[in-house]
Amino acid sequence: MKICRVVTPGFFSTVQDLGRYGYQRFGVPVSGAMDTYALTAANLLVGNKREDACLEMTLLGPRLEFLKETLISITGAALSPVIGGAPVCCWQTLQVGEGDVLSFGAPQSGCRAYLAVRGGIDVPMVMGSRSTYVRGGFGGFQGRKMKTGDVIEAHTPRNATKSGRFMPKEFIPRYSRAWTIDVVLGPQSHYLTDSGLDDFFSSFFTVAAESDRMGYRLDGARVAQKSSLKIVSDAIPVGAIQVPPSGKPIVVMRDGQTTGGYPKVAMISTPDISRIGQAKSSDKIRFTKISLGKAQTKLLKYRRNLRDMKTQLIETKL
Amino acid sequence: MYQEAKYLPVGDRALLVEFGTIVSMSINQKVHALDNAISHLKVLGVEECVPTYRSLLVYYDPGRTSYGQLVFTLKDLERRLGDFLVRTKRKVVQIPVVYGGEYGIDLEFVARHHNLDEEKVIQLHSGREYLVYMVGFVAGFPYLGEVANEIATPRLKSPRLRVPAGSVAIAEKQTGVYPCECPGGWRIIGRTPLKFFDATKHPPALIQPGETVKFIPIGEEEFERLCRGVQDENL
Numbered sequence: 001m002k003i004c005r006v007v008t009p010g011f012f013s014t015v016q017d018l019g020r021y022g023y024q025r026f027g028v029p030v031s032g033a034m035d036t037y038a039l040t041a042a043n044l045l046v047g048n049k050r051e052d053a054c055l056e057m058t059l060l061g062p063r064l065e066f067l068k069e070t071l072i073s074i075t076g077a078a079l080s081p082v083i084g085g086a087p088v089c090c091w092q093t094l095q096v097g098e099g100d101v102l103s104f105g106a107p108q109s110g111c112r113a114y115l116a117v118r119g120g121i122d123v124p125m126v127m128g129s130r131s132t133y134v135r136g137g138f139g140g141f142q143g144r145k146m147k148t149g150d151v152i153e154a155h156t157p158r159n160a161t162k163s164g165r166f167m168p169k170e171f172i173p174r175y176s177r178a179w180t181i182d183v184v185l186g187p188q189s190h191y192l193t194d195s196g197l198d199d200f201f202s203s204f205f206t207v208a209a210e211s212d213r214m215g216y217r218l219d220g221a222r223v224a225q226k227s228s229l230k231i232v233s234d235a236i237p238v239g240a241i242q243v244p245p246s247g248k249p250i251v252v253m254r255d256g257q258t259t260g261g262y263p264k265v266a267m268i269s270t271p272d273i274s275r276i277g278q279a280k281s282s283d284k285i286r287f288t289k290i291s292l293g294k295a296q297t298k299l300l301k302y303r304r305n306l307r308d309m310k311t312q313l314i315e316t317k318l
Numbered sequence: 319m320y321q322e323a324k325y326l327p328v329g330d331r332a333l334l335v336e337f338g339t340i341v342s343m344s345i346n347q348k349v350h351a352l353d354n355a356i357s358h359l360k361v362l363g364v365e366e367c368v369p370t371y372r373s374l375l376v377y378y379d380p381g382r383t384s385y386g387q388l389v390f391t392l393k394d395l396e397r398r399l400g401d402f403l404v405r406t407k408r409k410v411v412q413i414p415v416v417y418g419g420e421y422g423i424d425l426e427f428v429a430r431h432h433n434l435d436e437e438k439v440i441q442l443h444s445g446r447e448y449l450v451y452m453v454g455f456v457a458g459f460p461y462l463g464e465v466a467n468e469i470a471t472p473r474l475k476s477p478r479l480r481v482p483a484g485s486v487a488i489a490e491k492q493t494g495v496y497p498c499e500c501p502g503g504w505r506i507i508g509r510t511p512l513k514f515f516d517a518t519k520h521p522p523a524l525i526q527p528g529e530t531v532k533f534i535p536i537g538e539e540e541f542e543r544l545c546r547g548v549q550d551e552n553l
Contacts, residue, residue, distance in 0.1 A: 024368045026515075026523040027457040126517050136457050136498070138517035187326040187334050232341055233454065233461075235368035235375035237332055259370055259454025267329030295330040296380040303381065 002067045003117050006150040010062035010104065015121050015140035015152075017053040020129035024258045030238055031131035031139065031254050034112050034213060034277030037173070037306070038076035042116035044310050045073035045093050045165050047157070052120030053130035053140075055152070057113045059280065061104025062146060064115075066096045070154070071118040071164070071318075077110025077175065077278060091172050093164030095318050110175035111280040119155040133255060135214070165313040171305075173275070178204070178284040181272045184295045186240065188231060188263035196224035196247075200265065204284045205249065211281055213255040218285065222247030225263065233261040239268035241287070251276065269295045271302040319345050323396055325389045328375060331365075333385060335392060336373040341463065341491075345372045346451050348399060350528035355395045355402040363388065369527045370452040371461070410447055411524075411531045413495070415486050416541040417443075417508035424505035428471050428488065442466045443507065444533040448493065450525050458497035458515025458523040462531060465493050477503035484509045486533065497523075508533075511544035 006013075016039065019032025033039035033056055040050045055062075061079045074081050074090045081088050082103050088094055090113070096102065104113075123130050123141055132140025141150060192200065205218035223243050236242070240252045242262035251268065254277075266287060268276065279285065290298070319338040326334045335352060338345040353369045356376065363383030368375040378388055395402075417440045418425040429436045448462035455461075464470075470491045478501065481487070485496040487504035496502055497514035510533075514524045525531055536544070 022366050023522065024366060025453060025527055026521060027454045027459055028522065029457075127520075127522060133457075136517070143517075184327065184329060187328050187336075232339065232371045233452075234334070234336075234370040234373045235454075237329060237375065237377075239329055257455060258368065259452060264328070270330050292327050292330065292385060296385075299330045300381055 001119070001122070001154050001156055002151050003070060003154040004064040004066045004102075004152050006146050006148055006152065007063040007065050007101070009146040009148055009150070010057055011060040012058040013062050013146040014056050014132040014134065015053050015123050015130060016056045016132060017130045018051045019254065020127050020131055020133070020139065023127050024235065027258050028127065028136070029133060029255050029258055031133045031213075032129065033114065033131075034254055035076050035114070035274045036277075037271075037274040038112070038278075039114045039116075040306055041091065041167060041171065041309065042073045042075040042114040043120070044313060045075070045091070045167065046071045046116045046118045047159075047161055048116055048118065048120045050306075052116070053123060054121060055115040055146070057104070057115065059107050059111060061113060063101065063103040064152075066098060066100045066102070067151070069095070069097045071161070072096055072102075073116045074113055075116075075167075076113040078108035079113045080105030080108060081113075091167040093166075093318070095164070110278040112277060117152070117154045119157040122153040122155045135255060164316050164318045166316060167309075168312050168314060171309055171312065173278075175278045177282075178286070179276060179279055180286050180288055181276055182269040182290045182295065182298065183241065183266040183272075183287045184269065184290060184292050186264040186266045189265045191225050191231075191263040192243065192265055193224045193226055197265075199223050200249070201287055201289055204286050207279050207281050207283045207285060209281045213253055215253050215256050216251040216276075216279065218249045218251065220248075223249060223265070231261055231263055233259050236260050236264065237267065239270065239273040240264045241266040241268065253277070270299050323348075325392070327385055330380060332375055332377045333388060334373050334375050335396075338372045341371050341451070343449055343463070346449060347403060349374050351399045351402040352392070352395060353528070355399070356392075358402070359395070361388070361391055361395075370454065409530075411529055413486075413510050413512060413531055413533050414536045414540070414544060415444070415508040415510050415533045416536055416538055419538075421538075421541070422486070422506055422508035424487075425507040428469060428505055428507055431471055432468055434468065439469050439507065440535055442469050443488075443493065444535050447530050447532045450527050450529045450531060451492075452527050453523055453525075456496075456498060456500050457517075460494055460514070460523075460525050460531070462493045464491040467491070471505050473503040474505065477501050481506060482509065484511065484514070486510055509541070511541050511548055513548055
């Protein structure tokens with residue numbers, strides 16, 4: 001079912017879902033939404049399954065012309081969405097008609113917004129996921145970012161609905177420009193000198209311009225390593241913080257390489273990986289050390305919260 | 319090699335089982351044996367494993383198992399690893415390669431670097447079987463080892479921006495195959511017509527971690543013929 005046509009694609013818009021799991025052993029990154037919390041919320045607001053595919057839009061959103069009446073929602077970064085010339089709200093169901101044009105203005109907060117369409121975006125499943133991996137050229141919309149003239153299709157919704165939904169305030173995150181991020185020590189944290197470890201936890205780092213879906217480079221304090229130590233390449237999970245010889249940490253994000261040889265000094269807690277998906281260049285980041293036990297309690301609480309989200313949505317007649 | 323493997327938490331959803339600190343066939347075989355054991359016994363709560371040179375990264379769901387429980391289970395498997403080593407023996411995958419010329423632009427350098435003629439380099443490279451230590455860097459890139467000391471060659475000082483898909487290359491004692499066109503710093507000695515990664519196939523990678531491969535020298539005509547065959551298959 002054809003849903004909308006891309007008039008202009010925006011800065012970097014790709015189809016993403018919750019990610020591609022089970023293929024890291026073949027060198028395939030997990031990909032998926034940089035902020036899976038916002039993607040899940042967008043899906044629930046239009047009655048989709050949590051894992052349905054959405055459009056991830058980065059800083060400057062696209063201009064889309066709808067070809068059919070449907071329900072949509074926009075969550076994540078506040079990128080000043082406008083339909084037919086009038087500003088619209090995020091984190092709620094929106095009704096669009098044939099010929100309506102959705103466009104975006106100045107980015108207000110956050111980095112990545114998610115557009116869900118009722119039924120979920122219809123692109124082929126590749127290795128169990130609809131996520132785009134641009135560097136590998138597969139998944140999502142023809143393995144690439146959206147461009148002018150593309151037509152986005154959606155699955156036929158399973159049931160008819162005339163109701164919309166609002167997200168309760170307590171489920172809507174605020175994106176600041178200074179992030180405090182929980183980490184647990186990584187398998188090679190002892191590769192840092194004592195002062196290196198102190199610097200790592202006491203400094204504010206700045207997200208460098210060379211930051212994308214693969215990873216964030218961090219400027220600021222140079223984190224000192226014991227010079228004699230080198231590691232043989234091993235697996236790199238999403239959320240790993242690596243320190244290369246330059247001493248400038250790299251946060252590995254969802255399109256990052258699956259293996260590498262830099263020491264992994266810390267691991268971002270899973271819920272905070274989604275949060276940091278909203279960080280943008282020149283934002284400040286500071287890391288807080290938490291125990292493994294605390295990190296896992298936090299993860300389970302985060303999952304309960306995501307489960308509750310569906311039942312807490314406020315229904316409304318459209 | 320460690321007497322006993324080290325178990326390290328890697329964030330809130332993974333643990334690392336490290337068998338040693340260096341590149342070695344016996345360490346790597348343990349990695350694949352544990353990987354096999356986990357998938358064979360369907361260990362509760364394990365979601366995905368990533369085997370690499372000297373360690374296995376085990377992703378788990380902390381809602382279904384705890385770190386302590388999983389370490390306990392894996393330590394038990396580690397003691398019985400011998401039972402699973404056998405299963406890692408698989409058939410040898412043959413990889414046709416056209417060596418040298420435009421297909422292997424660094425073959426001449428490798429030969430000169432070691433005072434050998436090109437024919438001897440080809441003979442040494444294709445004369446032994448290689449273990450697939452791991453797959454990584456880009457989707458489908460196999461890290462193979464080890465090449466004969468006589469042809470072990472350092473990487474380029476600065477990587478090339480574009481290495482053609484199918485390039486067979488050497489870096490120190492490792493050899494590998496670039497599955498797609500990408501930047502790379504390894505010394506290119508030949509090219510295979512085989513497609514090493516295909517996102518639409520299952521599994522997507524031509525060769526799996528833990529398998530054994532052997533390179534078979536072929537001529538240019540054979541290469542072109544095989545390339546056409548690979549294309550036809552994909553129509």
